Amino acid sequence: MPSYAPAFNRILDDLAKRQLRLDFQFGTASNIYEPLRSIGAGAFGIVAEAKVSNTYKSDGENVAIKKIGHASSTPTLARRTLREVRVLRYIRHPNIVVLKDVFRTSGSLGMNVFMVMELMEGSLHNVIHGAEEPLEWDLIAHLLHQILRGLRYIHKAGIAHRDLKPSNLLVNSDGHLRIADFGMAKLATGTNFDEADEHCFYMTQHIATLPYRAPELLFVMPEHSTAVDMYAVGCIFAEMILRRELFPGRSVSSQIKIVLTNLGTPSKQMINDIQCERTKQFIQSFGSQTPLPWEQIVLVRDRQPNFEALEMISQLCQMDPSIRMNVNESFEHIFIKTYFPKTTTERVCPFKVKLDMFAVESIDHKQLIHLIENDIRCADEEEILLPQSCNEIISCDETQEISTRIIEDVETENNNNHHLTHKSSTSGASSASYYSMSSAGSQAESYDPTHSLYDADRRSPRRNNQKHHESELEETDITHITSL
Incomplete structure (x- = not known):
């Protein structure tokens, strides 16, 4: 009796690829990211491994892209999305996930937000x-x-x-x-x-x-x-x-x-x-x-x-x-x-993170959607191809109220890294079971995170002045804070 297993496996593979293409439609970002396989799902998002195009290659490694579908559909989901983007866009620490890129597309029930992070094992x-x-x-x-x-x-x-x-x-x-x-x-x-x-x-x-x-x-x-x-x-x-x-x-x-x-x-x-x-x-x-x-x-x-x-x-x-x-x-x-007998000097979390987090908590659904749209399109489309460093992004937001910036860490985790070998399986197929909500990177010190935020539905690039736009957002955030 002939074996039908190969044929069924091909059908299942084709269905999985088709579903992947449906889930991860990147709009104009498709010329940068190509989804390869699904590596996890959770209550608030799905995650795929993706390949980065040669024109946008930062380190030659694949990335993990987290999709938050219909991110603007409910106040809870909109606030959760805005929290994560606002925390991660300024944070730079060896033991915290690195956000490389964020973009959005339109969906039937609201915007879809895609967060690009470095792939972990x-x-x-x-x-x-x-x-x-x-x-x-x-x-x-x-x-x-x-x-x-x-x-x-x-x-x-x-x-x-x-x-x-x-x-x-x-x-x-x-x-x-x-x-x-x-x-x-x-x-x-x-x-x-x-x-x-x-x-x-x-x-x-x-x-x-x-x-x-x-x-x-x-x-x-x-x-x-x-x-x-x-x-x-x-x-x-x-x-x-x-x-x-x-x-x-x-x-x-x-x-x-x-x-x-x-x-x-x-x-x-x-x-x-x-x-x-x-x-x-x-x-x-x-x-x-x-x-x-x-x-x-x-x-x-x-x-x-x-x-x-x-x-x-x-x-x-x-x-x-x-x-x-x-x-x-x-x-x-x-x-x-x-x-770890020695006390190490740690870098300081940017005060801008605290201001942004404060502004998120006590605003209504409409304002949440407005802030998500502003956060995502705060850079011109050309900057997708020219990644900015974390320090450059922060310098765009500097105001009189926020004068203290990141203090560079004199010691990186690699100095304390024992390169320990353990017997658990953390590679290959095992990585597919844990990316329920987020993925991150392992090389933050060698790669400055890209915060190129743009609207992937727009076909023509915006020419707004980056610094002027960021200063407007800063004033908006502070207005929210002083009004609470």
């Missing part, structure tokens, strides 16, 4: 769950240190990531790690009641992130700070040791139950701060819970416990955010000091 999820043997302590410390470096950079600007998890931490086989997916990033200055609605929507759409959600987010408390990221770091740290999720809840109620069982009953002050009455009653229904010892929570068979690691996890996963370890304190902990 895998994610921390691949490293943790793909390894045949437990991760060595020096590799765990190396990866943890890079997460903390990236967080210190954004936390100094008062920005909380709010969606840290292993699949949002991208890695290469040399051990280089980058933080990705800033769609939920927010200034950590507290929230308002409108935020609670977004929080509930976010939980229903991102069940997989529940194991990393801090109690103050899980309980819908009013004030959120950068401490939410440190709790997630503690969960990720423990997961690297256990090779399984620390608190593996699959629903809000089950996650609350697991947290209470392990960490004990929240303080009366925390319970009083909970806005949701149903959540408050649910917590109180468990009565008084005694916290378990961390030697029991993070228990690994056939492996001697590392008490310094357990002590650090216990401080990172404190129930009360006011006593939780912050990012600066984490660098002073003995576990980190053992592997």
